[in-house]
Amino acid sequence: MCGIVGYVGEEQAAPILLDGLSKLEYRGYDSAGIAVEDSSNGEVNIEVIKSKGKLANLKQMTDDGNSVKGTIGIGHTRWATHGEPSASNAHPHSSMDGSIALVHNGIIENFKSIKDKLIKKGYEFQSATDTEVVANLLQYYYSGDPLDTIIKVIHRTTGSYAFGILFKDHPGEVYAVRKDSPLVLGHSENGNYIASDVPAILKHTRDVYYVDNMVIAKLTKDGINFFNVDKEPVEVPLNHVEWDIAGAEKGGYEHFMLKEIYEQPTAVSETLMSHIVDGQIVIPEIQMSDEELKNISRIYIIACGSAYHAGLVGKYVIEGMAGIPVECEVASEFRYRNPILQDNSLVIVVSQSGETADTKVVVNMAKESGHNVLAIVNVVGSSIAREAGNVFYTSAGPEISVATTKAYSAQLIALYLIAIKLGEVRGRVDEEKRGYYINELKKLPDKIKVVLADNSRMQWLASKFFAATDVFFIGRGIDYAVALEGALKLKEISYIHAEAYAAGELKHGPIALIEDNTLVVSLATQAELYDKVVSNITEVRSRGAYACGISTYGQYSMEASSDYAVYVPKTDPYFMASLSVIPLQLLSYYASVAKGFDVDKPRNLAKSVTVE
Ligand code: AGP
Numbered sequence: 001m002c003g004i005v006g007y008v009g010e011e012q013a014a015p016i017l018l019d020g021l022s023k024l025e026y027r028g029y030d031s032a033g034i035a036v037e038d039s040s041n042g043e044v045n046i047e048v049i050k051s052k053g054k055l056a057n058l059k060q061m062t063d064d065g066n067s068v069k070g071t072i073g074i075g076h077t078r079w080a081t082h083g084e085p086s087a088s089n090a091h092p093h094s095s096m097d098g099s100i101a102l103v104h105n106g107i108i109e110n111f112k113s114i115k116d117k118l119i120k121k122g123y124e125f126q127s128a129t130d131t132e133v134v135a136n137l138l139q140y141y142y143s144g145d146p147l148d149t150i151i152k153v154i155h156r157t158t159g160s161y162a163f164g165i166l167f168k169d170h171p172g173e174v175y176a177v178r179k180d181s182p183l184v185l186g187h188s189e190n191g192n193y194i195a196s197d198v199p200a201i202l203k204h205t206r207d208v209y210y211v212d213n214m215v216i217a218k219l220t221k222d223g224i225n226f227f228n229v230d231k232e233p234v235e236v237p238l239n240h241v242e243w244d245i246a247g248a249e250k251g252g253y254e255h256f257m258l259k260e261i262y263e264q265p266t267a268v269s270e271t272l273m274s275h276i277v278d279g280q281i282v283i284p285e286i287q288m289s290d291e292e293l294k295n296i297s298r299i300y301i302i303a304c305g306s307a308y309h310a311g312l313v314g315k316y317v318i319e320g321m322a323g324i325p326v327e328c329e330v331a332s333e334f335r336y337r338n339p340i341l342q343d344n345s346l347v348i349v350v351s352q353s354g355e356t357a358d359t360k361v362v363v364n365m366a367k368e369s370g371h372n373v374l375a376i377v378n379v380v381g382s383s384i385a386r387e388a389g390n391v392f393y394t395s396a397g398p399e400i401s402v403a404t405t406k407a408y409s410a411q412l413i414a415l416y417l418i419a420i421k422l423g424e425v426r427g428r429v430d431e432e433k434r435g436y437y438i439n440e441l442k443k444l445p446d447k448i449k450v451v452l453a454d455n456s457r458m459q460w461l462a463s464k465f466f467a468a469t470d471v472f473f474i475g476r477g478i479d480y481a482v483a484l485e486g487a488l489k490l491k492e493i494s495y496i497h498a499e500a501y502a503a504g505e506l507k508h509g510p511i512a513l514i515e516d517n518t519l520v521v522s523l524a525t526q527a528e529l530y531d532k533v534v535s536n537i538t539e540v541r542s543r544g545a546y547a548c549g550i551s552t553y554g555q556y557s558m559e560a561s562s563d564y565a566v567y568v569p570k571t572d573p574y575f576m577a578s579l580s581v582i583p584l585q586l587l588s589y590y591a592s593v594a595k596g597f598d599v600d601k602p603r604n605l606a607k608s609v610t611v612e
Contacts, residue, residue, distance in 0.1 A: 002091070002105040003029065004183075005200050006074040006164040008174045009191015009221045013037075014065030017075035020193070020200035022055055025601065029077035030085035032058045035092035035101035038070030039171045045070075046101050046168055050090035071221070072172060074164040074194075076103035079606055082111070083128025092166075093132040095139035096123050099168040102138065104131040105196055106160035106181035107611045114156065130159075138165065146175050150216055151229050154179065160357070160611065164194050174219040178211060181610055182355050182383060185209040185217055185224055187238070192219040197379075198241055199398060206241040210381040239381065243397060255599040257401035257493070261585050262452060265445035267406040268578065270395035271413040272441055279438065281421045285392045286374055288346075290425045298342045301328040302362045303350035304609065306404045306488060307411060311350050312481035313577045314415030320574060321429060322422035331358035332612070335365060347373045348418070352399060352407035353608035354382025363388045376414045378407045392418070401600045402607050403493050405585050408485065409448075412578050416441060419574070440572045444579070447569040451582040457566055458583050461548060462590030465519045471496055472510070472540075473584070474503040475523035476533055482577045483523055486584030493602045494591035503536040516544035521584070524551045524558065525568070525576040534561045550580055 003024030007016045017034045033050030047068055051057040055077070062068050076091035083089040092101045108114075111130035114137055119125075123136045134153060141152040146167045154161075160180035167173065176183060176194045186193035188205035194217070195201045198208060209224065211217060215234060216227045226234045253259035275282055286293070299318060301311035308330050315326040329339075331349070335358055341347070347366035351359045354377040363384055366373045375388035378396050385391045394410035420437050423429030429437070465471065471490055473483035483500035490498040501510045503522070514520070520540045524533035530551070537547045538561065549562030558565040568579040592599045 002079050003077040003196040003200065004074065004103045004105050004162055004164050004194065005076075005196075006103070006174045006176065006194035006219070007191055008072045008172065008219050010071060011190055012065070012069070013071050013073035014062055014068035016065075016204070017073050018055065018059055018062070018065045019203065020195055021075050021077050023199040023202075024077055024196055025055065029079050031078045031080075031087065031090035032076060033078075033090045033092055034058065034062075034065075034068070034073055034075040035094075035103075035166060036068045036070035036073035037166050037168075037171060040069065044168050044171045046094070046098070046166055048092055048094060048101060050087045050092070052085055052087050052090065071191075072166065072174060074101065074103045074166060074174065081107055081611060082130045089127045089129050091131055093127060093129060093135040095135045097139055100135055100138045100142070101166045102131060102135040103164045104134060105162045105610070106179075108134060108157050108161065109159035110157060134161075134163070144169065146170055146173065147216060147218070147227055147231050150175060150177055151231065154214055154229070162196060172220055176217045176219065177214065179213045180357070180360065180383065182608075183211060184381070185211065185219070187224055191221050192224050194219065202241065208239050208241055209236045210239065210386070211236055212386070255401065255589075255593075257403055257405060257589055257599050260399055260401055260406045261582070261589065263397065264406045264409045264452075264582070265448045267394070267396040267410045268413055268448060269445040271410040272417070272444075274395055275417050276438060279435065281417050281424070281434070281438070283392060283417060283421055285390050286418075286421075287390055288372060293422060293425045295344050296324055296346050296422070297344040299324055299326045299346050299348060300334075300339070300341065301326060301348045301350065302331045302334050302359065304331050304356050304358055306408045306485055307350040307352060307356075307359070309481055309485040309488065310408050310411035310415060311348070312484065313412055313478055314348070314419065316478045316481065317416055317574045318419040318422060321419040322426050323428055324422060324426070331356070331362050335361045341366070341369055341371055345371050347371050348376065349373065349384060349388065350376045350411050351384050352378045352396070352404055352411070354379045354384040355608040355610045356384070357610050357612050360384050360387065374418075376411055378410065400607075402602055402605050403489055403588070403599075408581070409578060413441070416575060437572065440575060444571065444575060447571060447579055448582060451568050451579055454566075455586050458586035459590045461564060462587050462594055466494065466591040466594035468496055468519055470513065471498045471519045471521065472513070473498065473500040473521045473523070474506065474533070474536060475500075476503050476529040477526050478573070478577050479523035479525055479529070479533070479580065482580050482584065483521070485581055486521060486587070489585055489588035490591065492605060493588050493597065493599055494595055495597065495603070496591065503533050506536055506539060511539065511543065514540050514543040514545045518545045519548065520545040521548045521550065521587070522562065523580055524549060524555070525580050526573050528573075530555060534558075537561055550583055552576070
């Protein structure tokens with residue numbers, strides 16, 4: 001997704017903008033640009049520099065920003081939506097008369113009708129973007145007062161946006177406004193900042209503002225003022241970011257993904273310990289009484305991608321522990337099928353970024369229909385967190401790699417804790433059982449470390465199969481949910497075609513795909529289903545497959561049943577996903593490295609999918 005930054009202060013802006021943009025690279029982009037305002041010689045000039053491709057091109061064109069003079073500016077990394085990746089489609093976009101420069105993250109849905117109108121009024125366009133339409137609409141409505149102009153424009157546009165704007169007539173000022181796209185503002189002694197995400201400005205400040213939809217920020221070197229759409233000043237609370245910049249850096253690992261894989265014991269333990277007080281599970285975020293929780297008739301878990309896969313594990317665990325029916329569905333399907341939500345339902349949305357467009361819509365749908373919503377979110381202050389109201393924050397820390405690992409693991413913990421809590425209020429989990437579950441959960445971080453220490457087994461498998469064209473993952477129950485996550489990981493970073501199947505479905509079609517030496521990764525961690533999965537492994541091996549069997553310590557018959565056995569420590573069957581997913585993450589990581597791919601920034605993918 002696109003990323004925006006902005007700065008106004010005493011320092012030269014261009015190097016700050018370029019550095020900030022480099023911290024947003026993880027969002028995915030295909031071009032970049034900056035606009036810097038300079039009035040040092042008495043005349044106001046806005047210089048715009050843009051380039052297709054990597055930020056390095058822009059750095060080279062500007063001598064790392066040093067050749068661009070001025071202490072006020074905005075910058076952008078673009079992920080193409082309207083118009084191909086090119087320098088002309090890159091942001092910032094200027095109004096036709098050059099008096100306004102604009103960066104934008106999001107999509108203007110009604111840009112076509114506005115563009116048609118502006119063309120009739122004599123406006124000409126240099127790009128195919130929806131953003132240039134807004135730059136010209138700003139010029140069209142410009143009255144001499146930036147606030148009035150922005151208010152008119154945001155009333156006229158539909159869709160999602162975070163804008164950073166410079167007006168040539170108002171030197172020394174940067175304006176910003178958002179609707180349904182992320183925007184954070186930072187304040188420091190040396191100036192004030194805008195950004196799509198905290199890492200972009202963390203080097204300069206830890207004091208940040210998160211603004212609501214359609215609150216307009218006016219930044220000068222001395223401070224930030226906020227206004228509502230009636231031009232009235234509004235107060236926005238200042239937040240202090242606690243996490244360290246090192247948390248967002250690679251910390252000695254070759255890739256963020258590997259670092260994040262190894263951070264899973266911490267992510268799990270912190271998510272767990274922030275919700276266990278004196279041996280009790282405490283989830284103050286669920287603002288529902290025990291009586292209300294007891295009366296929940298159905299739970300809907302809605303999410304996208306890996307967060308959806310975590311939700312699927314949650315379905316098995318909540319149904320098993322609490323006896324509440326759970327439906328788990330991808331947000332992009334749920335939102336358009338007019339779902340009939342039962343009375344007394346709880347809608348749980350799961351999202352690492354808290355910005356995923358489809359998931360965010362579900363929050364509003366559920367709230368509008370009067371249902372309780374609980375969001376499991378990693379990014380504090382993100383849109384979904386603020387809109388849902390009830391938020392269970394996972395404590396995974398900033399996740400930079402596009403392929404999620406530690407956030408997925410933290411989401412599992414959140415769902416386990418919710419399941420145990422629901423089991424308790426419904427009388428299915430007594431004190432002893434709760435104690436046992438908590439004890440098992442507390443042992444997970446050390447057990448994850450044991451699996452990580454055995455990384456060379458997956459490295460070997462990756463070196464044998466990194467050139468494979470097709471890989472299959474099979475499992476039953478919770479193992480099936482984990483198989484789906486394993487296949488997604490392999491697809492997204494090693495670009496190997498990978499599919500997951502419920503093991504029992506094999507003979508209904510997929511087994512026809514098995515050829516000599518096809519890798520089939522089989523998960524068999526659920527003791528009750530072990531023999532069934534072993535039968536499925538036998539079926540695929542007899543058709544030529546190379547079977548990697550993943551099971552628990554003690555199930556050593558896997559040695560004979562598969563070609564390559566991988567063992568993880570035992571835990572309660574409900575929590576097995578937290579251990580069995582680790583070898584799958586390692587397999588995809590090492591396959592991607594073996595192929596020489598950009599592990600952290602896989603092609604065509606973005607870290608947070610803020611548009612449909
Ligand atoms: C995970 O590896 C993916 N890149 C992706 O599926 C992701 O989980 C999905 O886009 C949801 O993102 P979210 O958790 O930020 O909502």
